[in-house]
Amino acid sequence: MSQAxxxxxxxxxxxxxxxxxxxxxxxxxxxxxxxxxxxETLVLLGESGCGKTxxxxxxxxxxxPTAGDVLVExxxxxxxxxxxxxxxxxxxxxxxxxxxxxxxxxxxxxxxSLERWTPDRIQRRSRELLExxxxxxAQFANRYPRELSGGQRQRVGVARALAADPPLLLMDEPFxxxxxxxxxxxxxxxxxxxxxxxxxxxxxxxxxxxxxxxASRIALMDRGKIVLLESPAxxxxxxxxxARAYLETLSEPPAVAGGL
Amino acid sequence: xxxxxxxxxxxxxxHIAQHVWLVxxxxxxxxxxxxxxxxxxxxxxxxxxxxxxxxxxxxxIPSLALFGFLIPLPFIGGIGPRTAIxxxxxxxxxPIIRNTVTGILGIDRSVREAAVAMGMTDSQVLFQVExxxxxxxxxxxxxxxxxxxxxxxIIAAEVGAGGLGEYIFRGLRLNDNRLLLAGAVPSAAMALxxxxxxxxxEKRFDTSRQRSRYSSKRALIWATILLxxxxxxxxxxxxxxxxxTESGVHGHATVGSKDFTESILLAxxxxxxxxxxxxxxxxxFDLGGNLAHTAILGGQIDLxxxxxxxxxxAILHHQPVSDPxxxxxxxxxxxxxxxxxxxxxxxxxxxTFAILVRGEDARRLNLKTISDAxxxxxxxxxxxxxxxxVRPDGYDGFSxxxxxxxxxxxxxxxxxTYTALSSHQVDLIAGNSTDGRIAALDxxxxxxxxxxxxxxxxxxxxxxxxxYSPSGAGQGRxxxxxxxxxxxxxxxxxxxxxxxxNYEVDGAKRDKKIVVHEWLVKKGxxx
Numbered sequence: 158m159s160q161a162x163x164x165x166x167x168x169x170x171x172x173x174x175x176x177x178x179x180x181x182x183x184x185x186x187x188x189x190x191x192x193x194x195x196x197e198t199l200v201l202l203g204e205s206g207c208g209k210t211x212x213x214x215x216x217x218x219x220x221x222p223t224a225g226d227v228l229v230e231x232x233x234x235x236x237x238x239x240x241x242x243x244x245x246x247x248x249x250x251x252x253x254x255x256x257x258x259x260x261x262x263x264x265x266x267x268x269x270s271l272e273r274w275t276p277d278r279i280q281r282r283s284r285e286l287l288e289x290x291x292x293x294x295a296q297f298a299n300r301y302p303r304e305l306s307g308g309q310r311q312r313v314g315v316a317r318a319l320a321a322d323p324p325l326l327l328m329d330e331p332f333x334x335x336x337x338x339x340x341x342x343x344x345x346x347x348x349x350x351x352x353x354x355x356x357x358x359x360x361x362x363x364x365x366x367x368x369x370x371x372a373s374r375i376a377l378m379d380r381g382k383i384v385l386l387e388s389p390a391x392x393x394x395x396x397x398x399x400a401r402a403y404l405e406t407l408s409e410p411p412a413v414a415g416g417l
Numbered sequence: 418x419x420x421x422x423x424x425x426x427x428x429x430x431x432h433i434a435q436h437v438w439l440v441x442x443x444x445x446x447x448x449x450x451x452x453x454x455x456x457x458x459x460x461x462x463x464x465x466x467x468x469x470x471x472x473x474x475x476x477x478i479p480s481l482a483l484f485g486f487l488i489p490l491p492f493i494g495g496i497g498p499r500t501a502i503x504x505x506x507x508x509x510x511x512p513i514i515r516n517t518v519t520g521i522l523g524i525d526r527s528v529r530e531a532a533v534a535m536g537m538t539d540s541q542v543l544f545q546v547e548x549x550x551x552x553x554x555x556x557x558x559x560x561x562x563x564x565x566x567x568x569x570x571i572i573a574a575e576v577g578a579g580g581l582g583e584y585i586f587r588g589l590r591l592n593d594n595r596l597l598l599a600g601a602v603p604s605a606a607m608a609l610x611x612x613x614x615x616x617x618x619e620k621r622f623d624t625s626r627q628r629s630r631y632s633s634k635r636a637l638i639w640a641t642i643l644l645x646x647x648x649x650x651x652x653x654x655x656x657x658x659x660x661x662t663e664s665g666v667h668g669h670a671t672v673g674s675k676d677f678t679e680s681i682l683l684a685x686x687x688x689x690x691x692x693x694x695x696x697x698x699x700x701x702f703d704l705g706g707n708l709a710h711t712a713i714l715g716g717q718i719d720l721x722x723x724x725x726x727x728x729x730x731a732i733l734h735h736q737p738v739s740d741p742x743x744x745x746x747x748x749x750x751x752x753x754x755x756x757x758x759x760x761x762x763x764x765x766x767x768x769t770f771a772i773l774v775r776g777e778d779a780r781r782l783n784l785k786t787i788s789d790a791x792x793x794x795x796x797x798x799x800x801x802x803x804x805x806x807v808r809p810d811g812y813d814g815f816s817x818x819x820x821x822x823x824x825x826x827x828x829x830x831x832x833x834t835y836t837a838l839s840s841h842q843v844d845l846i847a848g849n850s851t852d853g854r855i856a857a858l859d860x861x862x863x864x865x866x867x868x869x870x871x872x873x874x875x876x877x878x879x880x881x882x883x884x885y886s887p888s889g890a891g892q893g894r895x896x897x898x899x900x901x902x903x904x905x906x907x908x909x910x911x912x913x914x915x916x917x918x919n920y921e922v923d924g925a926k927r928d929k930k931i932v933v934h935e936w937l938v939k940k941g942x943x944x
Contacts (some may be wrong), residue, residue: 252534256550
């Protein structure tokens, strides 16, 4: 369960009694405590509106907490220079958010070029990353995002997030909008890739299958709180009602329209 | 038409150049204002409604009214291109601001979020993401603004800014289709070319189309170079031109006129007589309404022809009086006291309102006086110029003095009333007694038997502030050439002569400068 604060040296990201609300409305995040350890993949699982995306956006300071602190590498996000923090944090979102006026290589090389790497180094890095995400640089480097399929775009999105070799990767339903076959192959490849790279990943999804497949630990969220925090092995054995409801969707045979 | 083009092509080109210049400068200024404003209100949501509202309202102000507001203002007002450009900028702002806002806010949310999350600074987000992606929409706004400005710049001729509007207004005044076309065809063509050209540029910036980023960068550089060269060229050209137009120095004079043939002819007479004396003359003709008066007060023109009755009622706001001598004396002394303006001796003719009917009607019904016509009035439709409808010595007092009641009254352009009368669309109009079209269209002037209309003796109004010749003598006196010319012109033009001069231009469609030159030679004022 959630660790006592301050004594976990392994934590790359820590939430300390964090709340977030907009203009004094109902809390979207409600007194949240959470430590994300170095090198683990923490999956935030929950229905839409449960606060999982907001939790993610608090980490790279797209949002700031209305109460409590979010610590990254031991330092509160509000004390970070937000530009520095974001360049050290990879970010992948559902529809990739690639720049339509940038080529694939330019999209991948975005953060390195913001960091003023030399053009040679940027080029080498973006080739390397395209190969890593399974796109042939010779074929794809000079294409534009509109010339790619959804799965290819998402691969570029992952490559872009990894470009400056950030220790932390935030992923907001990165495979949510893909067709099932593409999604399955990307999940598999990503799972292998992260094992090799050793990044710390915070991953948001509403797909329990995806959570079980990728997570070191699963944080089940409901109405701004973490209701369950377990490893996948313990998660499937949990008696928690919400967790059981999620798990039941896995075993149910599909209803066939029209009947027989 | 071909002959006309052959004779005037260089003049037409010069007007097209002026027009392009007006549009170009106005759009350049409008972009420099609208783009930052547009960007600002994508960031300060609270400013969006009020700023867009202001731009919206500016666009709805009728252009003539806007010119009216601007003329008396210091720095941005006055007559000439400056005022026109201020007004044109006002009209061009809205489409550019609106499209900047729409373009930037229309960018895919995930793209903007990614930009911020990648650690781009505000200005990097703006210049590397928002502006490039919004560019084609912003350019659409500029394109709309350009087309609007080309149209509105026509009106700029009313404040003496030149451009193709001069042909259009002159064409309307003279009922000359060649002039109308000389103004309308190039401005329409210009609008089409601009629309097409901007369409091409927009496509280059449209990110949904296949193209290389590098070629668009190069295009941008070329466009910048081209624009810079154009600005430099125009600026140089303007500087060259304006050097000769500074008023008030010895040897220079700016002659103004109102916006109808007779006033222009009188101004041209003085202009040519000054030129004979080696005075460089800048002509600021075609000033509508009371613009000429405003302009002389502002020191933008040095003299212009005026009518005593107009000065008495429309400018000094007195009730109409019918004694010519009393009107002249009072105008002269009040102009001196109030405005420091000097009134010349009367030129000799009286251009009063002429109540006109068709010759055939006058003969058939045996109409001689306005009182004769009052019996017919209930069956008649009358057409009066805008000016006549509102001036203190105009329609209200006139209809009361004669107890007139028409079947209908149309408020229309003075120039069109003549055509309307001869083509039986109206039956009675108030024209000018010296108008050449009276004879040309077989119209009959009815006698003002109740002496309603005040006298309208033609005089020149001259600015006292003109500096004296280099030999010295102080302010407040007139340059010698002015005194001499006004002496020669006193009582020199009879009503018949003026009507004949007007006819030569309006009826026979001859060139004003030539008509004036011939008359000056005939009078022995020039060799």
